[in-house]
Amino acid sequence: MELVATVALKPGMEVAEDTTDYKGNLLVKKDTILDKLTIQKLLVSPIKCVQIKEEEDRVRTYFEKIKVSKSFQKFESVYIANFTAYKVALDSFILKKVPPNNSDLLAIVDHIFTPFEHSKTTILDMLAVLEIKDSDLLYAHGLNVALICRYTGKWFSLSEEELQTLILCGFYYDIGKFKLPKDLIFKPGKLTDEERALMRTHPVHSYNLIQNLNIDINIKLAALMHHERCDGTGYPQHLAADRINKFAKIISIIDAYEAMTSYRAYRDPLCPFKVIDIFEKDGLERYDVAFYLTFLSRMVEEYIGKEVMLNDGTECSIVLINKNNLSRPMVRTGNNYIDLSQNKNLYIEKLI
Incomplete structure (x- = not known):
């Protein structure tokens, strides 16, 4: 998202966050598509800038x-x-x-x-x-x-x-x-x-x-x-x-x-975790063990903290790497943790 001055707002822009005045009163809700009337309302308010969605905020994955x-x-x-x-x-x-x-x-x-x-x-x-x-x-x-x-x-x-x-x-x-x-x-x-x-x-x-x-x-x-x-x-x-x-x-x-x-x-x-899964299935004997394990473990570390979707539609974040099963890290959804190395029916479908 991008912080845009109220004087630069244009009809059709989409608000990225709830916009409040300095007393916490709601002026415009998140996801509102701006029109001339709403822009005029913001121009006469004390706020000077509004968070506006950019193209990358509208795509899903x-x-x-x-x-x-x-x-x-x-x-x-x-x-x-x-x-x-x-x-x-x-x-x-x-x-x-x-x-x-x-x-x-x-x-x-x-x-x-x-x-x-x-x-x-x-x-x-x-x-x-x-x-x-x-x-x-x-x-x-x-x-x-x-x-x-x-x-x-x-x-x-x-x-x-x-x-x-x-x-x-x-x-x-x-x-x-x-x-x-x-x-x-x-x-x-x-x-x-x-x-x-x-x-x-x-x-x-x-x-x-x-x-x-x-x-x-x-x-x-x-x-x-x-x-x-x-x-x-x-x-x-x-x-x-x-x-x-x-x-x-x-x-x-x-x-x-x-x-x-x-x-x-x-x-x-391919999802990086699908690639890692393919490597894990047939790579241990085919590739040099030291180089192979170094590459895969460092690759997985690149995605710690990233948001992912599991094959059942659950959205999670990656919190911990399982060194013995790199394609199946520990993930968190809300207050719950799922160890994918122990839940074989679940796997990472894609990064989101």
Whole structure:
């Protein structure tokens, strides 16, 4: 909501809070739609300002509120301006074999990240509602993963040099997908066995594209190994945990997170607690335990205090994290507390 001077009030504005005079007498009720008569009444009263609803006050869900907020509109503008520079650099490399300038890539991330580093709304949640046209999705995927690496990298106790390496991994690791047919990359339905086999060649394509660049070896190995899994079920080499590069292990988690939480025209971003639930169901053996648990626990901590709706329609706030069941925190509704780890029929449906 926004505090608006009475002299600036206009018909059609909606009052956000009960408006009283200095003696506590009610002048205008909350949710009143202002008309000329009501505005005149306020102008002759002793009050000078009224709380007026903004667009974000009228929408219902957490992500809808972000999408109409002023901070997101600023973020979107900064993102688009830097996205263009990133796309030009990537096209020059893929089409003309002009190596990207790593300092420029890191600067692109900083230009987007720094103004919002301490924003009330996190980069993660703003990326979740950012709409990208289909033809740019592959470019945006790399940039988004690089931004998520920038945001989450410190969770893994990386040095500043290692953090920059991780960010560059985000830019480069999936570049091999540009060598695959677009109709395969963006196929909405289930892949055939032949299509799946072709899709699984992209880590090798990524490695081949960057193997001769003057970049850290960890970036090259992350590109080659980001689909390897610690239980040996990954590809292309079916490596066991002790043979998978550290940066590849981190990128594999962030890659999966970005794919599930990013906006798509055919679906809304998944609720973060649904994403965490998916990770918990099949991730403990597949991902590096230390990185996996660090990522999920820190992710859940981002939402302590947030309002949520359960699958039965109950509105609650998150008050405590269950470390042994991260997708099922303790929530409070009124004076009652619900431990979702003990109430298996209930789960978080969405943020509100």
